[in-house]
Amino acid sequence: MAEEKNSKFIDTALEEEISVAESAARELLEEFEKKRVYTGAAGLMITIVAVATSCYHLFYAYFHPFFALDHRAIHWLLMSVLIFSLYPFSKKRSPKKRMSVPDWIFLIISSGICMWIFIYSTPILNRAGTFLPIDVVMGTILIIVVLEAARRTTGPAVPLIAIIFMCYALFGPYLPDVISHRGYSVKRLSTYLALSTDGVFGVPIGVSANFILLFILYGALLRKTGAGQFFTDVAFALTGWSRGGPAKAAVASSTFFGMISGSSVANTVTTGSFTIPLMKRTGYPGYFAAGVEASSSTMGQIMPPIMGAAAFIMAEFLSIPYYKVCIAAAIPASLAFFSTFMQVHFRAVSMNLAGLPRADLPKIKTAFAEGWHHIFSIFLLIYFLMGNFSPERAVFWAIAATVIASFIMRIIRKKSIKEFGILILEGLKEGATGAVEVAAACAAAGIIIGCITMSGLGIRFSSLVVDASMGHLYLALPFTMIACIFLGMGVPTTAQYIIISSLVAPALAQMGVIPIAAHLFVLYFGTRADITPPVALAAYAGAGIAKSDPWKTGVTAFQLGIAGFIIPFMFVYAPELLLIGDVWHIIISFLTAAFGIVCLAAGVQACMLIRAKWYEVIIFLVVAFLMIKPGLLTDGIGVVMFAVAFGSQWIRRRKIAVSTPPV
Numbered sequence: 012m013a014e015e016k017n018s019k020f021i022d023t024a025l026e027e028e029i030s031v032a033e034s035a036a037r038e039l040l041e042e043f044e045k046k047r048v049y050t051g052a053a054g055l056m057i058t059i060v061a062v063a064t065s066c067y068h069l070f071y072a073y074f075h076p077f078f079a080l081d082h083r084a085i086h087w088l089l090m091s092v093l094i095f096s097l098y099p100f101s102k103k104r105s106p107k108k109r110m111s112v113p114d115w116i117f118l119i120i121s122s123g124i125c126m127w128i129f130i131y132s133t134p135i136l137n138r139a140g141t142f143l144p145i146d147v148v149m150g151t152i153l154i155i156v157v158l159e160a161a162r163r164t165t166g167p168a169v170p171l172i173a174i175i176f177m178c179y180a181l182f183g184p185y186l187p188d189v190i191s192h193r194g195y196s197v198k199r200l201s202t203y204l205a206l207s208t209d210g211v212f213g214v215p216i217g218v219s220a221n222f223i224l225l226f227i228l229y230g231a232l233l234r235k236t237g238a239g240q241f242f243t244d245v246a247f248a249l250t251g252w253s254r255g256g257p258a259k260a261a262v263a264s265s266t267f268f269g270m271i272s273g274s275s276v277a278n279t280v281t282t283g284s285f286t287i288p289l290m291k292r293t294g295y296p297g298y299f300a301a302g303v304e305a306s307s308s309t310m311g312q313i314m315p316p317i318m319g320a321a322a323f324i325m326a327e328f329l330s331i332p333y334y335k336v337c338i339a340a341a342i343p344a345s346l347a348f349f350s351t352f353m354q355v356h357f358r359a360v361s362m363n364l365a366g367l368p369r370a371d372l373p374k375i376k377t378a379f380a381e382g383w384h385h386i387f388s389i390f391l392l393i394y395f396l397m398g399n400f401s402p403e404r405a406v407f408w409a410i411a412a413t414v415i416a417s418f419i420m421r422i423i424r425k426k427s428i429k430e431f432g433i434l435i436l437e438g439l440k441e442g443a444t445g446a447v448e449v450a451a452a453c454a455a456a457g458i459i460i461g462c463i464t465m466s467g468l469g470i471r472f473s474s475l476v477v478d479a480s481m482g483h484l485y486l487a488l489p490f491t492m493i494a495c496i497f498l499g500m501g502v503p504t505t506a507q508y509i510i511i512s513s514l515v516a517p518a519l520a521q522m523g524v525i526p527i528a529a530h531l532f533v534l535y536f537g538t539r540a541d542i543t544p545p546v547a548l549a550a551y552a553g554a555g556i557a558k559s560d561p562w563k564t565g566v567t568a569f570q571l572g573i574a575g576f577i578i579p580f581m582f583v584y585a586p587e588l589l590l591i592g593d594v595w596h597i598i599i600s601f602l603t604a605a606f607g608i609v610c611l612a613a614g615v616q617a618c619m620l621i622r623a624k625w626y627e628v629i630i631f632l633v634v635a636f637l638m639i640k641p642g643l644l645t646d647g648i649g650v651v652m653f654a655v656a657f658g659s660q661w662i663r664r665r666k667i668a669v670s671t672p673p674v
Contacts, residue, residue, distance in 0.1 A: 046097045046444075053109065057096055062436055064089040064443035068224050072407040080132045083212040086220035088125035090450040091160055092118055093443060098163035121156045124149050128206070135206050142202045150205030151197070154458065157211055161455035164448045168502050169455045172510065176462035177204075183466060189475070192466045203461060210461035214327050215453035215509055222323040222333075223449050225406045228442025229392075230268070230317075232410060233385065234281075235438035236417040241382025242267055243285070244373040251373075255359025256366035257293045258300070261286035262307045262351050269311015270318055275504075275541040275549035277445075278308035283556045291557065294364045298560055301553030302567030305542055306351055309549050309572060312504060312538045314344045316393050320449050321508040321537070323402060325530050328512060334396045339527050339589040342601055343535075343578045346588075346608050350574030353612035361618035384420050388412040452506040459506075463513050473518035484522045488580060491515050492536050499540025507537040519583075525591065528583050535579040542568040570615050574608055577639060581607075584640045603646055607638025610653060620660040621667065630656040 049057050067089065071082060095118040100111055110118075127149060128135065135146065142150075154177075158170040180200055183192035195203075204210030208217070233239075246260035253259065265286065269278040283304040290300035312319035315337035322340070326333040388409045395405035414435060421431045463469050480486035494515065499507045511533045519529035541549040547565035554564035582588040587600035613619040614631030623631065630652050637649035 047099060047108070049096075049108065057093070058436070058440050060089070060092055060096070061440040061443035064093065065224070065228050065439040068220070068228070069407060069410065072221075072225060072403040078132070079217060080136065080208055080212055081129050083208070083216050083220050084125045084128040084132070086224075086450070087212070087216060087454060088122055088129075089443070090219075090447050090454075091121035091125070091156065093447050094160045094164060094451060095121065097444065097447070098160075100163070117156055117159055120152060121160075124153050124156070139207065142198065142206070146202050146206055147198045150201035153205040153211060154201060157451075157454045157458065160451045164451040165455075165503050165506070169452055169506050172502070173455050173458045173462075176459045176468075179468065180462040180466050190468070190471055192468075195465060200462075200465070203465060204458050209457075209464060211454050211457045213457040213460055215324055215456045215460065215505070216450065218323045218327055219320075219446070219450045219453040222402045222406070223320045223453075224442065224446040225403055225410070226317055226320070226323075227445045227449070228439065229388075229406050229410050229413070231441040231445060232413050232435065232438040233388075234268075235434040235441075236385070236413060237382060238385040239268070239282075241378060241385050244378040244382070245375065247367075248373045248375040248378055250366075252366040252369045253356075254366055255293065255295070255355050255364050257286065257289040258295060258303050258355040258359070259352060261290060261300075261303055262348070262355060265304055265307035266311045266314055266348055269308040270314040270316075275305070275309040275312065275538070276552045278311060279305050279549045279552045280556065282308065283553050287553065287557050293367070294362060295358070296559070297557035298554065298563040298567050299358065301557035301559050301564045302542075302550060302571050303351070303355060304556075305547070305549040305553040305564070305568040306571035309538050309541045309568075310344070310347050310351065310575070313340060313347065313535060313575070315340050316396055318344075319504065319538075321505045321534050324453075324505065324509060325512070325527075325534065326402075329526055329530060331527070332399060333402045334399070336527070337396065339591070340531060342588045342590065342604075343531065343582050346578050346581075346604055347572075347574050349605065350608045350612050351571050353609055354571050354616050357613055357616040357618040360620070361616060361622050384416040385413075387416050448503065449505055452503045453509075456506045456509040459510055460513055469513055469517060472514045473521060476515055476518035477521055480522075482522065484519075484524065484583070487519060487522060488532070488583060491519065491532065492576075492579075495533055495536035496540050496543055499537045500543070500546035504534075504537045504541075507540070508534050511537065524583055525586050525589070528586055528589060531589070532579040532583055535575055539572065539575050542572045544569060573615055574611060577611065577635070578604075578608075581639050587641075600641055603638050603641055606653075607635045607649070610638070610649075611635035619657065621664045623656075623660065627656045627659055 048054075067085065071077070077085070095114050096110060100113040100117075138146075158173060161169045161173070177200065179186070179190075180195050181197070183194035185191075185194075205212075207213075243260070243264050246263040247256070250256050250259035250263065261282070265278060265282045268282055269275065283301070287297075287300045287304055290303060291297055295303075312321070316334075318337065318340060322336050323333060326336050329336075391412050392405055392409035395408060396402065418428075418431060421428060476487055476490065480490060491511070495507065495511050498511060502510070508530075512530050516526070516529040516533060519532065520526050524532075541547060542565070544550075544562060544565040547568060550565040550568035551561045553559075553568070554561040557564070578588075581604055585600045585604070586592060587597045588604060590597060610631045613623065614628050614635060617623045617628050619627075619631070634649040634653045634656075637645045637652075
């Protein structure tokens, strides 16, 4: 975040605070990612492999030289090399600066099997159903390699779930009748999961190979070319002068980078090292500043046009263009953003805070003069996505535009071309290394999806959900919510979405929920786990930077992101919020939802015009819940109740003499 320190509103004392926060952020990120840090020749080799990985995926995005299985095999080969090089077999026992024997064994085996699949992919697919002994051996070993890669990168939860599903596929005849099936042999299971495009090399890893890595690369290049300073300066120029301005700027900038990074924790420690000290300097408590950053970073995963990583898989599952997922998610994401923004504002009102002096803030004209070229690639990305281009082709041209525009501006401003080349290489490296966790989760999730497909568990589980909820949607939705949050506490968002959507989304569709609404419902609650205690990883990362109480920070992040727990119910009952239906009903649904979100924010922060009395808080919250299900009766009651609470606030504010100016 060194480039952000050039802003005028950062003094020497604050610069020191940011430096301390950056050090804490680096330590937290290394602890979270569990990566080795290489230097010297080893570091150079890792850089070469990572840069080559990014270059290969750019080459494939434009030329498409291979078939699906071939490309996915190469993708997993490159990802597994990085995984077994960067993530140690055991963090406590493995060397920190060099690879251990198990690392080399897994790396060589994974590379060899992937090359074997790439070379013999056509014969392998041609003899489907009559596999040779070597196919069984190779398939079994590959599954073990994938489970080990997932364990290293995501923890034990994902591979453990995959093993449970494989046991289900193997021992189907011995299970209770309600979930039993005919069962499959080890030979059939291993070859189906490892040597077809339905298991390890299925849709999840395909999306990782085609889309996710490229979008993570795009985000890395945006950061390296200076987009961080540009968007931060613009956010502060637009909101820094208002009440609680730095917190509002943090909501905007962190949401933007959160949708690119695809990781709530990584984004929290990256942007939080700059925004959290600024919020604390303004007057916000450390736990609240960290909660704002964690909530905003998590919200980025549901914000179009990029939406983290899971949305690309959603488009594949639903067999619809990606831009339709973005369009459907636009209003709900805007409402979630608006809720956090208004909560920050109401907290500033209750604390009587002021913004930063306009003279100390970046000028909007200056910010645009310095970084206007960063907008070009984003608009180009949106244009191509809306123009029915594939996401990989769209992001390819966005990446090209980012590099070309930044290079031209470097020449015009007579800046170092050599430094620019180094930044691009660093971006290519970060893009590849940043995608390994998602790739491992997708590969392991492919095993789970394969077992579900083979055994027919998806249909059976859907029937169980329908039976358990007695066909009532108001019971099935909370069941799904709880399952998503609990699974998301130990599983990355992408893997969690894949598992739950495969099992539960069909059941919700059976009960009348529009398929895209069902899938977005699962995605929303999968992301909420990162800010839901007791396992609120993003909030705890923010607490490490703010030096605040982790539990208090987690609760605050939960409060700030609470709209994300309500909005999914709203768009299930009102598909108009997904831009489905006629324009008039869409407008009415959006306005009533926005009204409810404002009341929710006021109720959670116990403030609107002034600090609220207990009965006003209750009224605000009741109004918010009345707006979940649209209808003339509920909306009318809500408006009347709001008028009572708002009138009470307005009268009390008129009577209270402001004896002290804003802080």
